[in-house]
Amino acid sequence: MSEDIFKKLVAHSKEYGFVFQSSEIYDGLGAVYDYGQNGVELKNNIKKYWWDSMVMLHENVVGLDSAIFMHPTIWKASGHVDAFNDPLIDNKDSKKRYRADVLIEEALAKIEAKMEKEVEKAKKRFGDAFDETQFRATNPRVLANQEKWDALHKRFADALNDNNLEELKQIIIDNDVACPMSGTKNWTDVRQFNLMFATEMGSTADGALKVFLRPETAQGIFVNYMNVQKTGRMKLPFGIAQIGKAFRNEIVARQFIFRMREFEQMEMQFFVKPGTELDWFEKWKETRMSWHQSLGFGAENYRFHEHEKLAHYANAAVDVEYRFPFGFKEVEGIHSRTDFDLSQHQEYSGKKIQYYDPEEGKSYVPYVVETSIGVDRMFLQVMAASYCEEEMIDGKGQKDTRVVLRLPAQLAPVKMAVMPLVKKDGLPEKARAIIDELKFDFKCQYDEKDSIGKRYRRMDAIGTPFCVTVDHQTLEDNTVTLRHRDTMKQDRVEISKLYGIMAEAVSMKSLFAKLK
Ligand code: GAP
Numbered sequence: 001m002s003e004d005i006f007k008k009l010v011a012h013s014k015e016y017g018f019v020f021q022s023s024e025i026y027d028g029l030g031a032v033y034d035y036g037q038n039g040v041e042l043k044n045n046i047k048k049y050w051w052d053s054m055v056m057l058h059e060n061v062v063g064l065d066s067a068i069f070m071h072p073t074i075w076k077a078s079g080h081v082d083a084f085n086d087p088l089i090d091n092k093d094s095k096k097r098y099r100a101d102v103l104i105e106e107a108l109a110k111i112e113a114k115m116e117k118e119v120e121k122a123k124k125r126f127g128d129a130f131d132e133t134q135f136r137a138t139n140p141r142v143l144a145n146q147e148k149w150d151a152l153h154k155r156f157a158d159a160l161n162d163n164n165l166e167e168l169k170q171i172i173i174d175n176d177v178a179c180p181m182s183g184t185k186n187w188t189d190v191r192q193f194n195l196m197f198a199t200e201m202g203s204t205a206d207g208a209l210k211v212f213l214r215p216e217t218a219q220g221i222f223v224n225y226m227n228v229q230k231t232g233r234m235k236l237p238f239g240i241a242q243i244g245k246a247f248r249n250e251i252v253a254r255q256f257i258f259r260m261r262e263f264e265q266m267e268m269q270f271f272v273k274p275g276t277e278l279d280w281f282e283k284w285k286e287t288r289m290s291w292h293q294s295l296g297f298g299a300e301n302y303r304f305h306e307h308e309k310l311a312h313y314a315n316a317a318v319d320v321e322y323r324f325p326f327g328f329k330e331v332e333g334i335h336s337r338t339d340f341d342l343s344q345h346q347e348y349s350g351k352k353i354q355y356y357d358p359e360e361g362k363s364y365v366p367y368v369v370e371t372s373i374g375v376d377r378m379f380l381q382v383m384a385a386s387y388c389e390e391e392m393i394d395g396k397g398q399k400d401t402r403v404v405l406r407l408p409a410q411l412a413p414v415k416m417a418v419m420p421l422v423k424k425d426g427l428p429e430k431a432r433a434i435i436d437e438l439k440f441d442f443k444c445q446y447d448e449k450d451s452i453g454k455r456y457r458r459m460d461a462i463g464t465p466f467c468v469t470v471d472h473q474t475l476e477d478n479t480v481t482l483r484h485r486d487t488m489k490q491d492r493v494e495i496s497k498l499y500g501i502m503a504e505a506v507s508m509k510s511l512f513a514k515l516k
Helices: 002-016 037-056 073-077 100-129 132-138 140-159 165-175 218-223 225-231 279-293 339-347 375-386 427-440 454-463 472-477 495-506 508-512
Strands: 018-023 031-034 061-064 086-089 097-099 191-194 197-201 209-213 238-247 262-272 300-307 316-324 327-338 355-357 363-365 367-374 388-395 401-405 415-420 443-444 466-470 479-484 490-494
Touching: 002 018, 002 355, 002 388, 031 037, 031 401, 037 061, 037 262, 037 375, 073 339, 097 100, 100 132, 100 140, 100 165, 100 327, 132 443, 140 165, 140 466, 140 495, 165 466, 197 388, 197 427, 218 238, 218 262, 218 339, 218 367, 218 427, 225 238, 238 363, 238 367, 262 279, 279 300, 279 316, 279 454, 300 327, 316 375, 316 508, 327 375, 327 427, 375 388, 388 495, 415 427, 415 454, 427 443, 427 495, 454 466, 454 472, 466 495, 472 479, 479 495, 490 495
Parallel strands: 061 238, 415 443, 415 466
Antiparallel strands: 018 031, 086 097, 086 191, 197 209, 238 262, 262 367, 300 316, 316 327, 327 367, 355 363, 388 401, 466 479, 479 490
């Protein structure tokens, strides 16, 4: 899918009630979005898939819903006040601001794209006889680019690890990175910029308390560790899962809902015995990759990406990346956060935050493996993977195209549309009676406007897996036409069979069964 198709996807998301720009009638608010009637259903289904896979399928993972406002010292303890920064650089001609690290990542991606192009060309030339591994290991152009990539990657990682802002600027200059707006290489120095939003709470004689809008949900989990462990009588290893809003004053907010200022996270902190964290890290990597791949969008579209720079609290970190229309990008982060957060909160709060291990006969601060995924980014991933423009032959034998969202049925906003062939002869009443039977279990939609063909298209565009048409024969023998979204195949089925067909297709059970 190209950038061009991505633009169409953004337009489609608005046209079909998935995502709207926030405050649109006031010309919008940058990088803030609202979810429409179909978007909210898809989003809720994604959250359910994640939540149930965590807290229903794992006996030792429990949920939490902590407040967005928290004591400001939490953010001092976690390191966010001092170190939650992005390195920014401005182009002096366009006056546009960029993240220096993103500019360099894009330069790396360009080299990667050159290598991929060579491989693709050779693949076409050699056909079945093509040996990709051998080609990559021997082709001079690929090897030269690989060398270039390795050198740039190392220099970039070193600069990040040393927090060397001058070096980041120098890398941008040495690699001829130009501003996409002005086309010039007239850059300012790189500066650090804190991403937290602050506001004031209450009013006291001494003034109001400065509080932050949380930039991650994880800290709400850390500060409730003792509450959950004690009241739930939890034994290590165990996890706490949470879904909630997070806020970041992203300066470079682009690509629709990929990077937002208000977004939602699904995070799980898994508390383990020190020394076992790297084994659990590997386990959760596998579990989370399997969760992504079970949706059926093709294993080749996912990969792990090791972090260039480990956060100050981490001893291992990896991203799950998906092949978006604009390249492989992070959807989820998996981090081994050591005992950093709990130890910091223990120190700053003065309260003991430890686990008594009966086997060891001693207390210690648990280590933590975190899985952290953005709901909105996952939403974009699902939409991008599902959006299809298809050539087809319409009912009159004419060539046509249809836009279809090939959403996994379990995530689709509407599971079944029920349509009377005509708006008379008792067909609408019969259609509504079918919905009344099914609506307690499945989100159904009644539609009687326009031709059946147009109604099918509307449902394809929002990813509805099934359409049921009620006609005159239905009144005689209680059968309907069941039309399948992906194949457009139509079957005649008894109304009494609809429940079973739907239950099998849309139940999350079939997704869970595929999980490792
Ligand atoms: N607690 C760890 C943490 O917050 P992160 O890598 O900063 O780690 C985790 O964020 C996930 O949250 C990302 O993989 C991404 O899916 C999502 N995310 C982060 N910033 C975002 C933003 N500005 N807009 C949308 N999603 C975002």
